[in-house]
Amino acid sequence: xxxxxxPIGRLADHRLALAGGILILMVSLxxxxxxxxxxxxxxxxxxxxxxxxxxxxxxxxxxxxxxxxLSQMIYGARVTLGVGMGVVLVSALVGMILGVVSGxxxxxxxxxxMRLVDVMFAxxxxxxxxxxxxxxxxxxxxxxxxxxxxxxxxYARIVRSSVLTIKPLPFVESAKALxxxxxxxxxxxxxxxxxxxxxxxxxxxxxxxxxxxSALSFLGLGCxxxxxxxxxxxxxxxxxxxxxxxxxxxxxxxIMLLVLAFNFLGDGLRDLMDVQANRKQKY
Amino acid sequence: MDEYLLKRMxxxxxxxxxxxxxxxxxxxxxxxxxxxxxxxxxxGPRDATQAAIDHLIRQEGLDQPVVIQYARWLKGVVSGDMxxxxxxxxxxxxxxxxxxxxxxxxxxTSLVVSLxxxxxxxxxxxxQRGTLWDHLATGTSxxxxxxxxxxxxLILILVFGxxxxxxxxxGYGTLPHLVLPAATVGISMAGITARLTRSxxxxxxxxxxxKTARAKGLPGRVILSRHVIKNALxxxxxxxxxxxxxxxxxxxxxxxxxxxxxxGRLLIEAVHNRDVPQIQGCxxxxxxxFCLVNVLxxxxxxxxxxxxxxxxxx
Amino acid sequence: MVxxxxxxxxVRLATRAGMVEANSNINLSIHQDERLGxxxxxxxxxxxxxxxLVGLLPENAVATGKIIYGGRNLLAQxxxxxxxxxxxxxxxxxxxxxxxxxxxxxxxxQLMEIYRYRLSVPRNQIRxxxxxxxxxxxxxxxxxxxxxHQFSGGMLQRVMIAMAIAFQPPLLVxxxxxxxxxxxxxxxxxxxxxxxxADRSMLLIxxxxxxxxxxxxxxxxxYAGEIVExxxxxxxxxxxxxxxxxxxxxxLPASGLHPIAGQAPGLTGLPHGCRFHPRCEISEHICSRRHxxxxxxxxxxxxxxx
Numbered sequence: 011x012x013x014x015x016x017p018i019g020r021l022a023d024h025r026l027a028l029a030g031g032i033l034i035l036m037v038s039l040x041x042x043x044x045x046x047x048x049x050x051x052x053x054x055x056x057x058x059x060x061x062x063x064x065x066x067x068x069x070x071x072x073x074x075x076x077x078x079x080l081s082q083m084i085y086g087a088r089v090t091l092g093v094g095m096g097v098v099l100v101s102a103l104v105g106m107i108l109g110v111v112s113g114x115x116x117x118x119x120x121x122x123x124m125r126l127v128d129v130m131f132a133x134x135x136x137x138x139x140x141x142x143x144x145x146x147x148x149x150x151x152x153x154x155x156x157x158x159x160x161x162x163x164x165y166a167r168i169v170r171s172s173v174l175t176i177k178p179l180p181f182v183e184s185a186k187a188l189x190x191x192x193x194x195x196x197x198x199x200x201x202x203x204x205x206x207x208x209x210x211x212x213x214x215x216x217x218x219x220x221x222x223x224s225a226l227s228f229l230g231l232g233c234x235x236x237x238x239x240x241x242x243x244x245x246x247x248x249x250x251x252x253x254x255x256x257x258x259x260x261x262x263x264x265i266m267l268l269v270l271a272f273n274f275l276g277d278g279l280r281d282l283m284d285v286q287a288n289r290k291q292k293y
Numbered sequence: 294m295d296e297y298l299l300k301r302m303x304x305x306x307x308x309x310x311x312x313x314x315x316x317x318x319x320x321x322x323x324x325x326x327x328x329x330x331x332x333x334x335x336x337g338p339r340d341a342t343q344a345a346i347d348h349l350i351r352q353e354g355l356d357q358p359v360v361i362q363y364a365r366w367l368k369g370v371v372s373g374d375m376x377x378x379x380x381x382x383x384x385x386x387x388x389x390x391x392x393x394x395x396x397x398x399x400x401x402t403s404l405v406v407s408l409x410x411x412x413x414x415x416x417x418x419x420x421q422r423g424t425l426w427d428h429l430a431t432g433t434s435x436x437x438x439x440x441x442x443x444x445x446x447l448i449l450i451l452v453f454g455x456x457x458x459x460x461x462x463x464g465y466g467t468l469p470h471l472v473l474p475a476a477t478v479g480i481s482m483a484g485i486t487a488r489l490t491r492s493x494x495x496x497x498x499x500x501x502x503x504k505t506a507r508a509k510g511l512p513g514r515v516i517l518s519r520h521v522i523k524n525a526l527x528x529x530x531x532x533x534x535x536x537x538x539x540x541x542x543x544x545x546x547x548x549x550x551x552x553x554x555x556x557g558r559l560l561i562e563a564v565h566n567r568d569v570p571q572i573q574g575c576x577x578x579x580x581x582x583f584c585l586v587n588v589l590x591x592x593x594x595x596x597x598x599x600x601x602x603x604x605x606x607x
Numbered sequence: 608m609v610x611x612x613x614x615x616x617x618v619r620l621a622t623r624a625g626m627v628e629a630n631s632n633i634n635l636s637i638h639q640d641e642r643l644g645x646x647x648x649x650x651x652x653x654x655x656x657x658x659x660l661v662g663l664l665p666e667n668a669v670a671t672g673k674i675i676y677g678g679r680n681l682l683a684q685x686x687x688x689x690x691x692x693x694x695x696x697x698x699x700x701x702x703x704x705x706x707x708x709x710x711x712x713x714x715x716x717q718l719m720e721i722y723r724y725r726l727s728v729p730r731n732q733i734r735x736x737x738x739x740x741x742x743x744x745x746x747x748x749x750x751x752x753x754x755x756h757q758f759s760g761g762m763l764q765r766v767m768i769a770m771a772i773a774f775q776p777p778l779l780v781x782x783x784x785x786x787x788x789x790x791x792x793x794x795x796x797x798x799x800x801x802x803x804x805a806d807r808s809m810l811l812i813x814x815x816x817x818x819x820x821x822x823x824x825x826x827x828x829x830y831a832g833e834i835v836e837x838x839x840x841x842x843x844x845x846x847x848x849x850x851x852x853x854x855x856x857x858x859l860p861a862s863g864l865h866p867i868a869g870q871a872p873g874l875t876g877l878p879h880g881c882r883f884h885p886r887c888e889i890s891e892h893i894c895s896r897r898h899x900x901x902x903x904x905x906x907x908x909x910x911x912x913x
Contacts, residue, residue: 128304129311132580135542137560138312141576144564145319217439224441225546229561244444251447252455262444269439501706506720508661508701509770510693515724523711599754600710 027278030271037268041087048081052238061254071256073246079260086238086261090268093150093239094220097157102212104158105165106204110196112166113173123166130163136222143231153232157219168211172204206283213276217269224265240265301591305584309577316576317363320569366573375577376570380563385574388559395465396555399474400544406479407486407536412529414483415490416522422495430487437484442543446477446550463552474551478543482536493528497521527598534590541583610778610808611637611660611697616672616682618655618664627874629655631832633672634901637778642809644823644840646816646855648871652832653812654702657782660810661699662689676778694725698771702783704763708755714741714766715751721773744769744799761792765799772803779809785818797821816859820844825907828852831872831882834901837909848910850887881913 040047049069056076064071070079112123130138143156176182177200185195226232227241240261247257357365369376375385411434418430453473454462461470497503498521506516545557552558556575563571595601618630629652637643645653658664660674662681674681676696681689693699701707709717718737722728728736738748744765755763764784771779781800785793797818800809804822813819819826819840826843828836828851836849847853854867869886872878878885884894893913901911 125304125307125311128308129315132305132308132312132584133576134538134540134579134583137542137545137579140545140561141316141564141572142319144561145567145572221441225443228443229546229549241441244441244447248447251451255451258444258447258451262441262448265441265444266436266439269441270435273435273439501701501703502709504663505701505707505767505770506709507663507690508693508699509721509725510690510695511720511724512690515720519712519716519720520709524709527711598711600756 026274030274033271037087040084041091044085048084050078050081052077052081052085064256070260073257082238083264086240089239090220093154093223094216097154097219098212098215101158101161102165102208105162106169106208109166109169110173113170114196127163127166130160143226168207169204172207173200176200176203210276210280213272213279217272220269301588309580309584312580313577321359375574378571379568380566385570389574389578392554392556392559400540402475403478404540406475407482411483411486412490414487416494418491419494434484434487437481440481442477442481443546443550445481446547449473449477465554474547474553478547482539489532490529493525497524530594537586608639609636610639612675614673618659618668618670621667624875629832633834637808637810642823644819644826645812646819647829651829653829654782657780657812660780661693661697694774696776697778698774698776699780700767700771700784702786704767710755713752713754740769740773761788764796777807779804782812785815835911839907849912850889851883
């Protein structure tokens, strides 16, 4: 990120990536251990405690129905993180396979797959997922489906250009000359060399997906209660924004921090995998 | 140049057609009988008798194969008829047309905000690399990238609209109405712009020809304008191209937050209401606009980088 | 008469592996109307020395010592002063012209900059002067509105040379300007250099001994950040005193391509005592213990050897 040459700059970069990684781990742990970590049952309502500000019993306050915001958020992390990582995992896999096939075989296969990729990119950003999720109806599964369908294309493109640079290299040629099958070459020679950019893209992809999930849930197209997604929590906070701002601030802040963490991690990974550092000055 | 342009246009047309066709297909895969839903929306749930439904099927050609239906729709589009909105009853084209200026206004203003904030931030960060300014600028842009834009909008509404009461929080019509939405989209995009500008400028600063310019003893501002910025514009324009996607996407969501009567809101509401023709129309429209702008960016790129120009005199 | 005097120049670079000394205690003088060659292997620090003269060392470099020009120590000058000196007094030509020229400006635009921003030439004379400049270096003036990527390497090198001599500077620093050029092109550039430096001084930095021999009056040999021998050109080639110099000469194709044993040390792992002793055929016990100084042997001959 800072890419300064001084040792301090480099250490700072590593520290940020490390911090990001640690935060992600902590949130993941928290999500997995939700029943043990959350102070209250997120579904338990208590109308006497409706819309209270953060206090000792409820560290982040309560919502209209008296539900503990912190507990909701801890359980919500499950959905947010789970959907984010799940979508990226599947779409990266699918994208990578299609990208390798497309780049390796070329010809008609390549054309068809690339046209499909173009189609996915014909509408900007979140719109395809928005439309698909909206038409399929609300729900986590539909949300994940919609996001996966739109996400694979990015990976396919990157992997394909990776493959195109690797394919003509001598070690692939010699593998072919030694009679290796296409599948073998793809599996052993090509895919491992494509992994680096995919991993970096995937890390940033989780960040983007988390933002997308939150946005779609906020628009009412994704998770519904009682599956408390952080985005859905924001949607609920709208009515009481003025009187209970903590309902608005907390989930949003959490989203931002988690996304930051993934971005830092992605930056760190990218620097790690970047063999040719950005220092172009030749002396 | 012409060959390249032609190729681009062809693949764009294929992509747009593909998107349009896929959306059409999607509407058929969905739960709910389209004919029934159409009847309900047209006549109301009570009058949507089987007879009415059958009548509609024949009238709209809903019993024909999917591809035929698509072709019918396409034919209509080409001759200027995109069909009628199932909700409002007005022509789809008209609905889009009415709302287009609003989206354009918001998108344009946001772009200006994003560039005015992001470009200087990125340049300063690059020139003052490693210093406090750099860290501040980079930190700000990182936060800008991570912040959910709809959340930023809500916070701005809370602070400036509800607490301070300075600006209106929703609606359209006057300049104050534009401020918060444009600021939201603009600021959240400025983060990415700043980041990418910074690395573009740093990249250029490290190039050998900058050293040559310095060796010529050229004054700093000359080096900056003639050598640094001219070269940094190339990746920045590429960035802008990528940003346009984010711009449109951000605008769509923000239109919902601020009840801004634009195309994005139209589309989302159409999706909510399963208004098939409206969805089709919006998708086609947005795809075409997006594609056109991308081609324009490409053309701009060739004007900026002489190495890419395909009319070679060699 | 001495034009530029380098006195105890040390340039240290901050690298991942710690502080590295790229130039150690360099003492060198360039005289008026003299062509001085600086030869050595890649990585010996000769390029850094050239950059130090015009104050274009990289950000991570720290330079100590003195570079006296026109009565002033260049290392102590502020950037504003250095900016005035660059080009006008000391003009540097860099290696790899393809990346040293701005790809989005035409050749004309990059040359006229000098006339417009540095030499205050009246607007209506700029074009004519640029055309004359191009002709001086052998470039067809009709091509001046072309972009760098449309030229060959040799032509681009001529453009770089043009940029330097536009200033009519008393001192030219040429850093590896024949690197990467085909043989016939290389010798044409050599001819051009000889022509344009007829009335000025030059520091020619190169690893190509034949080019140095063809152009230079005196030659300094550099190894691992130090000067190990300085002598008049013909004397150096006829009677090379330093074992490294001898090795360089015998490694030439014309001499039979005898390579020097071993490899040049990285600047982080320098040997004790004489830096060349691990590869030296006449090294003795004392060479690994005591670091030899550069001593004058008379007749413009200096040697660093025990």
